[in-house]
Amino acid sequence: MSTTSPNTYGSPAAVGTTSGTQDAASLVGRILLAWLFVPAGYAKIAGFAGTAGYIASKGLPMPELAAALAILVELGLGLLLLVGWQARWAALGLAIFVAVITPLFHNFWAMPEAQQMMQKQAFWKNLAVVGGLLYVYAFGPGGWSLDGRKRR
Numbered sequence: 001m002s003t004t005s006p007n008t009y010g011s012p013a014a015v016g017t018t019s020g021t022q023d024a025a026s027l028v029g030r031i032l033l034a035w036l037f038v039p040a041g042y043a044k045i046a047g048f049a050g051t052a053g054y055i056a057s058k059g060l061p062m063p064e065l066a067a068a069l070a071i072l073v074e075l076g077l078g079l080l081l082l083v084g085w086q087a088r089w090a091a092l093g094l095a096i097f098v099a100v101i102t103p104l105f106h107n108f109w110a111m112p113e114a115q116q117m118m119q120k121q122a123f124w125k126n127l128a129v130v131g132g133l134l135y136v137y138a139f140g141p142g143g144w145s146l147d148g149r150k151r152r
Contacts, residue, residue, distance in 0.1 A: 018143045026142025034082035041075030073097045084145020091136035102126040
């Protein structure tokens, strides 16, 4: 049973507890979001020189430092999101990271016409991921998380 209180719109909003369905959906959502970042972080470790080279090809300064930062963000914050520890802050950090890198790496407006459709699709998908991450930041990781265990 959920404890409720009226929100600013007058309808009940869950406070402190969630249903099993909500917890399961939150867990699956966190897993799917983390699935984007954790394998990408590991791949950047294995292909560090290639990652730094790709970053340099975009004209960005200090590509080795940027690659190391990307690994730290994707792997570190991705794992925090996955297990649900400090998940709101991890989600916010990932949202900021994705919002910053998306126009740098998927700038479809500056691409040759043959690449524009794919880059535009990647651009908007990344912004949708930012939306999902902001949702985790706003509403938390759910009860089936390390953060959720602390509330019980």
